[in-house]
Amino acid sequence: MTMAYYSAILSSSCLFWILSFSLVSPQDLPLKAASLGNWLLIEGWMKPSLFDGIPNKDLLDGTHVQFMSIEQKKYLCADNGGGKSLILCGSSESNWETFRLWRINETFFSLRVSNKQFVGLENEGEGDKLVAVSTSPKSSEIFQIVREEGNNYQVRLQASNGQFVQVKSDTEITADGNGSSWDDNDPSVFNMTIGSSLQGEYQLTNGYGPDKAPQVMKDHRNTYITEEDFNFMSQNGINAVRIPVGWWIMYDPNPPKPFIGGSLEALDNAFKWSEKYKLKVIVDLHALRVSQNGYAHSATRDGFQEWGSSNIQETVDVIDFLAKRYATQPSLVAIELMNEPLSPGINLDDLKKFYKDGYDAVRKYTKDAYVIFSNRLGGDLKELISFSSNFGRVVIDFHMYNLFWEGFNSMTVQQNIDFIYNNRASAIKSVSDQGPLVFIGEWTCEWKVKNASKEDYQRFANAELDVFGRASFGWAYWAYKCDSNHWSLKWMIENGFISLS
Known part of the structure; x- marks a missing residue:
């Protein structure tokens, strides 16, 4: 036997070990995840004080x-x-x-x-x-x-x-x-x-300007989510994190202005902490250049939704970068290709073209990580079902809030709970019965009920945990930490509103 032969055997064994080590077993599903919103991608409503030091902060971009x-x-x-x-x-x-x-x-x-x-x-x-x-x-x-x-x-x-x-x-x-x-x-x-304004990452970094923004962003990333938070999650029934990131992360440490480098280092730390505390990681491309939905969380400059066919390849390049960097990380469970594309702003054929190319980019580096397709906001709940059947280890993400629709404004406590057990449960089952794994990628215990008691919130949370727990891939609460208490899973756990034990 030659040294070359032994070298080939050793290389093959190492590759097999790496792929096997990153394999997600059925015991890992369904996930109980927390979304680390406002950490590597700013959403001002979650921590408004971040904007306090900006001069003329009432005249931000957009x-x-x-x-x-x-x-x-x-x-x-x-x-x-x-x-x-x-x-x-x-x-x-x-x-x-x-x-x-x-x-x-x-x-x-x-x-x-x-x-x-x-x-x-x-x-x-x-x-x-x-x-x-x-x-x-x-x-x-x-x-x-x-x-x-x-x-x-x-x-x-x-x-x-x-x-x-x-x-x-x-x-x-x-x-x-x-x-x-x-x-x-x-x-x-x-x-x-x-009139209306935006408070996203573009507004924050451009508002502070190149002299002040780097320190503001460094301080925020180093304190908003820490290793201790990963330890807390692991001790309280959470087994995964969903981490929103922006398109500029692939250019770190020197992203295009006005964005500030450092999010890639923080994401590296998240993988390190996840491995230590036995959590899985979903990397979620939450903000696309020129915006897929016009919302502040897409890091849009002015609120126009302009993503389309001409932006497919540049977005695939971001997915390729993320997949290449993290494919062999034991904690990686999935890469979400796009958060909340807007219907009808984004053409369904363009979205499918991107999803196919993004899926292929992930598969260049890993056969095991799941690829998550996000359903279009305002689109048909089942519009991706037949398309997703062409791929292996694919998940469809649905966001289920008892908010953002006028019908919720007048619902009582019991009507909200009934809506979860009837409408939400039926929707999850109807999609699951047709094949694809289902992920409730965002939900929260906030609603439109006025003067609700702690017991009311507990009943509502238990209903959501019960029904969303039936999703085959699992769920992710929005968010782990937030100034608005009922949006914060950490606060909800610490104060006895939610128990995942």
Whole structure:
């Protein structure tokens, strides 16, 4: 026998050992997981104090604003939603009167209109008339929002030519004002209304800026979730973690601005701690570049959902990176390819193409890890069933909250519990009976019931644990830690609302 022969045998044995070591046995299922939300992917509502140090924090990326001419009592708007001039519209707010902020710094912004163009000066800054035609912001599409001292809502807009935007008529909006006063009859004075806003990772890091954001993010990642949390979970009936990450993790330690490096190191630590405390890990690609749903948790800049066929390969590249890095980790149980794609914003055929390519990327490195397909928000509950049958070790993720639908607003305690035992149980069974493994990837013990007692919450939680425990792959509570107590599995366990023993 040659040394080459023995070397080949040894290499084959090592490969077999690695694959066998990472194999998920039936005893590992169903999972009882906690989602580590707001750790490696910021969701501001879960810890609002993270944003406290940002100057002008009411004007973050994606904030909706309207500008009403004080003199004319009408709103600035993009004619036809964009592609034409800015004009004055009616005295009430609507979509055309709404601008989404792209924050340059605490006082300078680009303004994006409903058709996704940016407000700027005509002829690429050579003229003084305001138009909304550019599809990417340039220097002539940057404005300073100047607030009146002592009145945050009375403002002027200073254009790139140094002049102030003023109203000359309903159809003539120009940047040639000198801003001589704050009087009500000054055509350059506007009342700014601040509407909906976003508090995601983009808003946090861009809000603090490159000088402060690195320390803010480092401190947060090092303290929000620690090794002790993994120990706590292992001691309290949790056997897995679902870890949301953003697309920029593959570029760590130097991701594209404004994102801050360090999430990859934290994810490495999560695998190390999971192995130590015998927890399984689901890596969940929660935020995609240009956003799959427009929500803050997708790290969108301005709330537009723009992911589509042209973004498939770049997203597969992220999955490939994650699979290659963690495929041989004993704790890896699954990779979730995309969180909450939006229907009808994302075409089902595009989604299936991505799921196939993402599945193939995972299988390049592991035959054992499960691949999770997330059902589209607002889509048919069964739209992925026949498609998923083409693959092995595939799971379909459904999110089941007794929230976000007006029908829940008036339900009593018992009606909520009955909904779990009837509607939710039936849905889980109907999908399971057709073959694929089912994962209730997000649920919580929060609801719309007012003044519910601790006993009410306990009854509701027990119903959810009973029914969601029937899902063949298991469930993941959203979230492990959160400032809102009933959303925090740690708080619920510590305070006797939930027991997983």
